[in-house]
Amino acid sequence: MSETIIRHATERFRNTYHQGLIGKAGSRSALETPALILDLDRLELNIALMANHAATNNIALRPHAKSHKSVAIGRLQMQHGAVGLCCATLDEAETFLLGGIDNILITSPIAGDAKMAHLADLPITGQLALSLDSLEAANAVAEVARKTKRRIGIMVDIDPGIGRTGTANAVASVELALTVEKASHLEFLGVQFYDGMSQHIEKADARATATDSGYVILQNALDAIEQALGRKVKIVSGGGTGTIEQDIASGLFTEIQAGSYVFMDAQYHAVERPQSPKFHSSLFVQMMVISANQIGQVTVDAGLKHLAFDGGNPTIVSGAPEGSTYGYMGDEHGSISLPDEYSSLSHGTKIEGIIPHCDPTVNLFGYYHCVRGDMLVEIWPVDAAGKL
Amino acid sequence: MSETIIRHATERFRNTYHQGLIGKAGSRSALETPALILDLDRLELNIALMANHAATNNIALRPHAKSHKSVAIGRLQMQHGAVGLCCATLDEAETFLLGGIDNILITSPIAGDAKMAHLADLPITGQLALSLDSLEAANAVAEVARKTKRRIGIMVDIDPGIGRTGTANAVASVELALTVEKASHLEFLGVQFYDGMSQHIEKADARATATDSGYVILQNALDAIEQALGRKVKIVSGGGTGTIEQDIASGLFTEIQAGSYVFMDAQYHAVERPQSPKFHSSLFVQMMVISANQIGQVTVDAGLKHLAFDGGNPTIVSGAPEGSTYGYMGDEHGSISLPDEYSSLSHGTKIEGIIPHCDPTVNLFGYYHCVRGDMLVEIWPVDAAGKL
Numbered sequence: 001m002s003e004t005i006i007r008h009a010t011e012r013f014r015n016t017y018h019q020g021l022i023g024k025a026g027s028r029s030a031l032e033t034p035a036l037i038l039d040l041d042r043l044e045l046n047i048a049l050m051a052n053h054a055a056t057n058n059i060a061l062r063p064h065a066k067s068h069k070s071v072a073i074g075r076l077q078m079q080h081g082a083v084g085l086c087c088a089t090l091d092e093a094e095t096f097l098l099g100g101i102d103n104i105l106i107t108s109p110i111a112g113d114a115k116m117a118h119l120a121d122l123p124i125t126g127q128l129a130l131s132l133d134s135l136e137a138a139n140a141v142a143e144v145a146r147k148t149k150r151r152i153g154i155m156v157d158i159d160p161g162i163g164r165t166g167t168a169n170a171v172a173s174v175e176l177a178l179t180v181e182k183a184s185h186l187e188f189l190g191v192q193f194y195d196g197m198s199q200h201i202e203k204a205d206a207r208a209t210a211t212d213s214g215y216v217i218l219q220n221a222l223d224a225i226e227q228a229l230g231r232k233v234k235i236v237s238g239g240g241t242g243t244i245e246q247d248i249a250s251g252l253f254t255e256i257q258a259g260s261y262v263f264m265d266a267q268y269h270a271v272e273r274p275q276s277p278k279f280h281s282s283l284f285v286q287m288m289v290i291s292a293n294q295i296g297q298v299t300v301d302a303g304l305k306h307l308a309f310d311g312g313n314p315t316i317v318s319g320a321p322e323g324s325t326y327g328y329m330g331d332e333h334g335s336i337s338l339p340d341e342y343s344s345l346s347h348g349t350k351i352e353g354i355i356p357h358c359d360p361t362v363n364l365f366g367y368y369h370c371v372r373g374d375m376l377v378e379i380w381p382v383d384a385a386g387k388l
Numbered sequence: 389m390s391e392t393i394i395r396h397a398t399e400r401f402r403n404t405y406h407q408g409l410i411g412k413a414g415s416r417s418a419l420e421t422p423a424l425i426l427d428l429d430r431l432e433l434n435i436a437l438m439a440n441h442a443a444t445n446n447i448a449l450r451p452h453a454k455s456h457k458s459v460a461i462g463r464l465q466m467q468h469g470a471v472g473l474c475c476a477t478l479d480e481a482e483t484f485l486l487g488g489i490d491n492i493l494i495t496s497p498i499a500g501d502a503k504m505a506h507l508a509d510l511p512i513t514g515q516l517a518l519s520l521d522s523l524e525a526a527n528a529v530a531e532v533a534r535k536t537k538r539r540i541g542i543m544v545d546i547d548p549g550i551g552r553t554g555t556a557n558a559v560a561s562v563e564l565a566l567t568v569e570k571a572s573h574l575e576f577l578g579v580q581f582y583d584g585m586s587q588h589i590e591k592a593d594a595r596a597t598a599t600d601s602g603y604v605i606l607q608n609a610l611d612a613i614e615q616a617l618g619r620k621v622k623i624v625s626g627g628g629t630g631t632i633e634q635d636i637a638s639g640l641f642t643e644i645q646a647g648s649y650v651f652m653d654a655q656y657h658a659v660e661r662p663q664s665p666k667f668h669s670s671l672f673v674q675m676m677v678i679s680a681n682q683i684g685q686v687t688v689d690a691g692l693k694h695l696a697f698d699g700g701n702p703t704i705v706s707g708a709p710e711g712s713t714y715g716y717m718g719d720e721h722g723s724i725s726l727p728d729e730y731s732s733l734s735h736g737t738k739i740e741g742i743i744p745h746c747d748p749t750v751n752l753f754g755y756y757h758c759v760r761g762d763m764l765v766e767i768w769p770v771d772a773a774g775k776l
């Protein structure tokens with residue numbers, strides 16, 4: 001048996017078993033664990049709330065697909081009026097293009113021969129845009145566009161003071177915009193501004209202070225580019241679930257790149273947002289007690305291989321008494337500490353916790369097990385899981 | 389296009405592109421990044437060294453496959469005399485059974501109807517053994533064995549004082565061993581003892597003190613079981629790359645479950661082991677500079693989606709000046725801080741770093757890009773990547 005066949009054949013049992021549970025009463029708790037649970041009622045509500053919020057505020061929505069990596073969820077967002085999707089990488093973009101989403105913005109710069117060859121190979125049908133922050137990248141992408149006889153949209157990425165990606169100052173932003181403007185197969189679409197460091201500032205006041213200093217940078221860059229081009233910049237894209245109130249209030253953006261609102265992970269739940277819609281957590285990890293030989297503590301089958309812990313531990317919401325907490329115990333194991341130190345839980349007990357940080361956790365699973373109430377109703381692949 | 393086809397189709401470009409690089413001079417630095425690089429010369433040396441070390445010490449080797457998740461590497465270990473492999477989960481075991489490795493020990497207990505159904509469905513040809521720590525699990529597995537008319541080997545898992553899995557005391561160990569002994573379709577093979585908390589104690593003296601207290605627990609359990617059964621316990625399995633010197637010196641083990649020695653990640657490199665073979669780091673992440681607008685710092689395309697950071701950051705070994713350090717910058721990004729604060733690196737520069745913690749990092753990649761020197765020579769799938 002070839003190696004590739006081995007990799008894919010091993011999904012057989014889980015898939016067949018879980019297909020057989022769809023539509024059966026109580027099937028949510030019959031899954032093989034660990035499993036990624038998606039509450040469709042809450043997901044749909046979150047998608048509708050954000051779509052409505054953007055429409056009410058007269059701003060476009062281009063959700064970031066790196067949060068969900070799912071063509072099915074991307075299609076739902078498009079049906080609710082999203083102008084397109086964001087992807088983080090070429091591999092992610094390829095997934096969504098193959099899935100029929102034809103307006104994609106790749107939000108991180110690319111470089112090098114291999115990525116340029118990959119760009120040339122993408123199955124583009126509608127509009128593909130790239131966010132870039134250097135003349136080298138713009139020239140290389142222009143060459144790909146020329147050779148493949150395509151027109152590629154370019155967004156000038158502006159560093160909000162993080163030092164991660166983006167042009168370092170307004171002069172560099174103008175130089176890049178003018179270079180793109182002059183390149184025959186590139187289209188200067190606008191600018192991107194994503195203040196990743198302000199997203200998780202929990203207190204609204206502190207977050208407003210942090211974002212304000214970034215908006216000054218954005219405003220200066222926009223002014224300089226508009227003066228050099230002699231026209232308004234068409235698209236100003238950026239912002240996220242954490243800063244959406246400030247982003248909209250700033251009046252600077254034409255579209256919002258929020259992603260995590262679809263799941264409302266524990267990290268974003270901790271962020272005060274009094275003026276924006278109340279999103280609900282829709283994504284959970286389902287784990288099971290596999291060892292129960294301790295007093296006041298049991299061991300479950302979900303660890304670092306199933307959860308990204310950079311956003312903290314999952315918040316236990318079902319299957320264990322209120323006040324139970326999850327603790328990390330290695331690649332495949334976690335502990336559940338029980339509030340009554342003399343109690344235990346039965347071997348085989350199913351426990352669910354809210355995902356702490358959605359993007360890197362979703363990347364670890366092959367499938368969403370979609371539920372309504374206590375019933376498994378659909379299974380959706382995480383199409384871009386493991387796509388680099 | 390169906391969702392499943394989308395998931396698999398997106399590996400097309402990378403695979404075709406990389407196949408075209410095999411055997412070409414300098415192809416190591418032409419990969420699309422991020423990429424997982426495996427130095428075959430070093431891998432083969434590590435495998436031979438450990439096989440020889442075990443043979444010299446008259447102890448069997450049953451390498452843990454959770455470290456590499458690769459049928460190709462498992463086969464190499466078997467060719468070097470391993471008695472079988474360990475797997476952490478049913479999904480991993482399924483992968484290796486389909487790959488033709490027919491002696492597998494699953495080292496973590498299982499529970500619940502779904503996992504028992506999965507166990508019943510495994511394509512077992514040779515010997516499958518499970519490590520269990522409860523009567524509930526033993527009875528459930530006995531029922532699967534009876535129904536499927538198979539004989540399943542059982543190892544009694546003993547808690548070394550960690551409280552993760554394992555029987556809590558010698559009385560419970562004896563009770564479980566006797567229950568297994570009496571079950572018609574189960575075979576009591578021996579005991580498992582894995583002291584996961586001592587593996588990364590860096591100083592040899594402190595590690596010896598920590599392991600000694602565990603060995604007392606193991607010795608007591610063995611004595612009690614042997615007295616109850618009236619015979620020697622056939623297999624005592626456990627130990628790891630960090631504690632191998634102590635494990636062998638204890639004289640308690642018949643086989644060693646070490647896994648990480650094949651790659652010698654940065655975490656294990658920090659552990660003093662004066663009496664065991666000198667293993668070399670064989671596993672690297674290759675990343676690329678995608679943004680270079682800062683002084684003394686550049687941004688690379690490898691972040692939390694490509695590296696598990698529980699073992700620290702990757703150690704930079706090529707592509708950047710000596711003294712350069714990696715810093716985490718999010719799901720898809722890292723920074724490289726340069727030792728000369730006024731310097732930079734060119735856009736597109738390839739940089740490699742030693743993997744900090746191999747198991748959960750390998751889980752994030754679909755393929756090993758196998759090199760000898762600066763040449764890509766083979767591409768191996770990470771067969772059990774994403775297998776829960």
